[in-house]
Structure formats: C-alpha cells, structure tokens
C-alpha cells in the first residue's frame with residue numbers, strides 16, 4: 001500500500017509519478033490524509049474544501065503556527081526521462097510542488113516524534129490549486145487558516161544549490177494583474193481605409209504607449225513590468241478588420257505601483273480609443289497580491305536558518321504566488337529553497353535534486369518550533 005512509504009525521497013517520487021491538476025488533487029489529498037493520520041495528526045480539513053488537507057498537532061495551549069505546502073501540478077507533458085516520471089498523460093509536477101509536499105510530510109514525521117514538547121499548535125496547510133491562483137483563497141474562505149498566529153512556506157528554487165535558502169523581509173514575489181483589451185472599429189478594404197475605422201493602428205499605438213507606464217509613471221527605484229503577450233486582429237492582407245484584441249500582464253511590488261499602473265492603463269487605452277474615434281473594452285483581472293514577509297518574523301526565521309543553511313539575499317521574483325493571499329492577512333514568511341534543478345519552473349524537462357529535501361524538512365521542523373517559542377514570549 002502506498003501509504004506505507006516512509007522515506008521522503010520515495011514519497012516525493014511517488015507524488016511525482018501521480019500528479020494532479022489544480023482543484024482535482026483527490027488522490028494526493030487521500031495520500032496526505034492517510035499519511036498524517038498514521039502519524040497521529042488530527043485532520044481538521046474543512047468540509048467546504050474539496051481538495052487539500054489541514055491537520056493539527058500539539059496541546060492547543062499557546063500560539064498556532066501554520067506550515068504551508070502547495071499540492072497541485074501543471075498541464076505539461078513530462079519529458080525528463082526519469083524512472084519516476086509522471087504516469088498521468090499531459091500532467092506533470094513541473095513546479096516542484098511534489099518537493100514541497102515531501103518536505104512538509106517529512107517534517108510532519110519529525111514533529112510527531114516531538115509532539116509532547118509542542119507548546120501550542122502546529123497546523124499543516126496542504127493547499128490546492130496554487131497554479132490557478134485560487135487555492136489559498138479557497139482555504140481561507142473554508143476557514144483553514146482561521147486563528148493562525150503566523151504562517152510560513154517556501155518555493156523551491158532550481159537555481160539555488162542544495163542547502164541554500166533565500167530570505168528577505170518585504171516583497172518577495174510580485175502582485176499579478178491580467179488584462180485583455182478589444183478595439184471595435186469599422187472594417188473596410190485595405191485600399192480604402194477612409195471608408196472604415198482601423199482598429200489595428202489604434203491597437204499598435206496603444207501597445208507602444210502602454211510601455212511608458214513603467215518608464216514614465218512608475219518610481220524608477222522600484223520594479224514593475226508590463227508585458228503585452230498576445231495580439232489578434234484581421235485574417236488576410238487586403239482587408240482592414242472590424243476589431244482587434246490584445247492581452248498581457250502587469251507585475252508590481254507595492255500597492256502604489258499597482259494602483260498607478262492600473263490607473264494609467266485605463267487612461268491610455270481609453271484615451272487612444274477616443275483619439276482614433278473607436279470603442280475600447282477593457283477586462284482587468286486582479287491576481288495574487290505581493291508576497292510580503294513580516295519584518296520581525298523574517299529576522300527570527302533568518303537567524304534560525306543561518307544555523308544550518310547558507311542564507312542568501314534573494315532577488316525578488318516577478319512571478320506570482322498565491323501564498324500572498326495568506327501573507328496579506330497573517331504575519332508570514334515565505335522563502336526560496338535550493339532544489340538544484342537543471343532548468344527553471346514550468347519546463348517539461350525540470351529535474352530537481354532530492355538531496356535538497358532533508359534541508360527543507362529540517363527547515364519546516366526547526367522554524368515551526370522556533371516560531372512557537374518566539375510567539376509565546
């Protein structure tokens with residue numbers, strides 16, 4: 001039976017072989033639940049949570065510390081050639097969430113061996129659907145992070161070596177916004193533009209002008225990125241189409257930068273549309289906020305981590321992470337953990353180094369106890 005697996009490396013390989021997509025992590029949920037039950041954890045997964053596992057251990061008297069791992073995989077066909085490759089066609093743990101789960105399960109075993117010395121509660125939060133950026137919110141709304149005094153988590157970092165950890169106070173991962181814009185013009189013969197209203201000229205001018213948001217409106221000392229990534233319009237060489245469309249994303253690290261960019265975006269798109277005498281429709285979707293580390297807790301985590309890991313100052317990532325949903329509400333620390341991979345996240349040939357697991361296990365374990373001690377004071 002698979003739940004007999006004890007070794008974290010074997011656990012990781014098993015989970016890697018059996019990846020599941022966001023909000024469909026049913027077998028993964030069963031595996032984790034069984035494993036934690038055997039260790040003596042109280043399973044407290046809210047009934048409104050279809051996938052994911054929340055479990056607790058401790059004497060209930062004192063602070064409550066959350067240790068978080070995400071559990072979902074990506075719609076990618078694996079091409080690693082590993083002996084433990086995914087057996088699920090078109091689904092792969094290409095972001096290393098299998099590494100995160102194996103680390104937290106390994107730590108869970110260590111914590112349960114010390115359960116009589118837990119002065120408070122340690123709550124394990126195995127969160128679904130990180131890749132679609134809805135899982136943290138699902139957990140929160142179901143009550144899975146109620147009453148937490150602090151929560152920690154990490155993302156593996158393939159370009160960090162084994163035993164390295166990146167820790168910084170403040171913004172670690174960017175706020176993510178997503179947009180689409182469609183211009184409605186009037187189609188006509190390419191040779192008679194005066195008889196229509198060309199949405200393609202309006203679109204190209206707008207895309208260029210949007211690049212001035214970062215270069216002219218944002219604080220040059222702070223990072224912001226705006227990328228238009230997908231453009232559509234027209235079908236052939238001699239017809240001006242009646243509409244044109246584009247989409248893209250904005251990444252920022254402060255609420256001010258985020259608000260400035262959004263305001264200027266609407267002004268520019270609507271202004272250009274007016275200049276060309278046509279209609280623009282903007283669809284703006286807010287994704288995760290900034291992953292923001294609490295400065296006091298970060299100090300504690302950094303000091304403890306430095307006792308057994310090489311701590312480095314991370315360059316904040318423009319990628320998003322829905323742990324932000326927790327970090328905006330609960331004092332938290334999110335770090336990058338060395339997984340010594342051959343390539344970066346979301347690649348179909350990503351292979352991570354199992355040697356990093358024992359450090360990540362130790363990190364969850366030691367920081368969990370350390371924060372209990374710190375918050376009791």
Ligand code: NI
Nearest residue numbers: 095096097155
């Ligand atoms: Ni990830």
